[in-house]
Amino acid sequence: GQQLNQSPQSMFIQEGEDVSMNCTSSSIFNTWLWYKQDPGEGPVLLIALYKAGELTSNGRLTAQFGTTRKDSFLNISASIPSDVGIYFCAGHGSGNTGKLIFGQGTTLQVKP
Amino acid sequence: KAGVTQTPRYLIKTRGQQVTLSCSPISGHRSVSWYQQTPGQGLQFLFEYFSETQRNKGNFPGRFSGRQFSNSRSEMNVSTLELGDSALYLCASSLMGSGSAETQYFGPGTRLLVL
Numbered sequence: 001g002q003q004l005n006q007s008p009q010s011m012f013i014q015e016g017e018d019v020s021m022n023c024t025s026s027s028i029f030n031t032w033l034w035y036k037q038d039p040g041e042g043p044v045l046l047i048a049l050y051k052a053g054e055l056t057s058n059g060r061l062t063a064q065f066g067t068t069r070k071d072s073f074l075n076i077s078a079s080i081p082s083d084v085g086i087y088f089c090a091g092h093g094s095g096n097t098g099k100l101i102f103g104q105g106t107t108l109q110v111k112p
Numbered sequence: 113k114a115g116v117t118q119t120p121r122y123l124i125k126t127r128g129q130q131v132t133l134s135c136s137p138i139s140g141h142r143s144v145s146w147y148q149q150t151p152g153q154g155l156q157f158l159f160e161y162f163s164e165t166q167r168n169k170g171n172f173p174g175r176f177s178g179r180q181f182s183n184s185r186s187e188m189n190v191s192t193l194e195l196g197d198s199a200l201y202l203c204a205s206s207l208m209g210s211g212s213a214e215t216q217y218f219g220p221g222t223r224l225l226v227l
Contacts, residue, residue: 031214042116042202042218043155088155092214097167098145098160098206100216105154 006089006103013079014111021087021106022073029091032065032072033100037086046087047074079110114139116205116219124225130191133222137184137205143167144186145216146178149200158201161186162208190224198226 006023013019023032031050035043047058049065049072056063062075072091076083086107090100117136125131137144145168146158157170161180178188184205190197200223204216 033215035218040221040223042118042204042221045215045217048215090155090216098143098162098214098216099157099168099170100145100147100155100204101157102147102155 004089004091004101004103006106008106009104010107010109012109012111015079015081017079019076019079019083019108020073021089022071023089023091023103024071025091025101026070027093028069029101030069030094031092032063033090033092034061034063034072034074035088035090037088037105043088076108079108081110081112084108084110116203116217118201118203118219118222120222121220122223122225124227125193126227127193127195129193130189131193131224132187132189133201133203133224135186135188135203135205135219137186137203138217141205141207141217142184143206143208143214144180144184145204145206146186146188147202147204148172149202149221150198155202158188193226195226198224200224 034046037043047063052069054065060077086105089103119134143162145160149155160168164180175191180186200221202221204218206216
């Protein structure tokens with residue numbers, strides 16, 4: 001079945017530093033989504049990508065849909081304490097309506 | 113526009129019981145997907161409903177079932193609960209469930225604890 005490998009598994013950084021995380025897939029995806037989840041809450045959508053090569057920004061966040069359609073990365077610039085949480089990548093393949101495949105998550109901790 | 117709502121937020125059940133969880137999608141969204149989140153398995157797809165029909169199903173036993181109503185609200189049911197069913201159950205809605213309209217927005221989840 002389709003799998004997503006997300007790395008790194010966790011990160012502990014200093015406030016102000018930039019962060020990068022990525023996901024790779026064993027198969028092609030048509031859509032890549034990045035979510036952030038706080039404890040006890042549902043994932044909140046950060047960025048959605050729909051085309052290979054697409055580069056999209058949302059404030060300090062930037063994400064790209066890889067040209068092979070099998071990978072995506074998320075960058076966070078100038079991290080702040082409220083960036084703490086778990087970040088998930090998710091992909092949607094063709095012919096699989098309503099089903100997202102999720103990465104294992106990247107836990108981000110920011111030291112003030 | 114109100115987000116996805118789920119009720120109840122927390123639930124405690126005992127083994128063998130059954131449970132029904134409810135999800136109200138974002139207004140205008142017709143696709144509702146359900147996921148189970150556990151520390152060991154992460155986020156796993158359960159099933160997806162569109163126009164009151166199940167269009168896709170994950171690899172879960174038949175004890176897990178769902179339905180969707182004409183107003184797009186959805187319920188999922190778990191019968192004969194097992195300890196391993198303890199999880200955060202998440203509902204997500206999207207406009208159509210395909211193409212650019214497949215972007216899913218999640219509710220806060222229902223935390224189920226089976227004792």
